Amino acid sequence: MIRLAFLSPHLSFGSRNQINYNFNQLNSKIKPGAYYNGNYSIEYNPVGTFNFGIVGYYLKQINQDSKNGNYRYFRDNYDIVDTREQVLGLGKALALLLVVAFL
Known part of the structure; x- marks a missing residue:
């Protein structure tokens, strides 16, 4: 699930958090353990479709x-x-959003 909070008109925080449970691997008796993982970002949008920020993974x-x-x-x-x-x-992150129109 992605959460996005706009802290100001140009500053935002986003995250995706998951808990994963595993079953036995196919054709194997091995079962990996359950785990939590999350992606995080703080982004600044100074102009138009140009963004930069800090990203993280845990x-x-x-x-x-x-x-x-x-x-x-x-x-x-x-x-x-x-x-x-x-x-x-x-x-660090750097992004330029390109909008393409389909006719």
């Missing part, structure tokens, strides 16, 4: 991956203590 896996329902499988067989992923990314 992902955090809530529970361990499992095989045959065993959450310790990867620890016991591969010495992988924690299979949960966590990612944070930040960056």
Whole structure:
């Protein structure tokens, strides 16, 4: 879901937040853990269709991956203590919206 809040006529904040639940992978007994991920942006629109801003991405896996329902499988067989992923990314954005009319 995208939320967009206009903080002023030229400044806006947007986000998309999701919680994902996984089932067993096809033809496999492996089940990836559930995770949360979100995309965020603060954008400034100085003129017309030109925007620039700061964007971010965050992902955090809530529970361990499992095989045959065993959450310790990867620890016991591969010495992988924690299979949960966590990612944070930040960056700059530059956008020019082009409007194309179809006849």
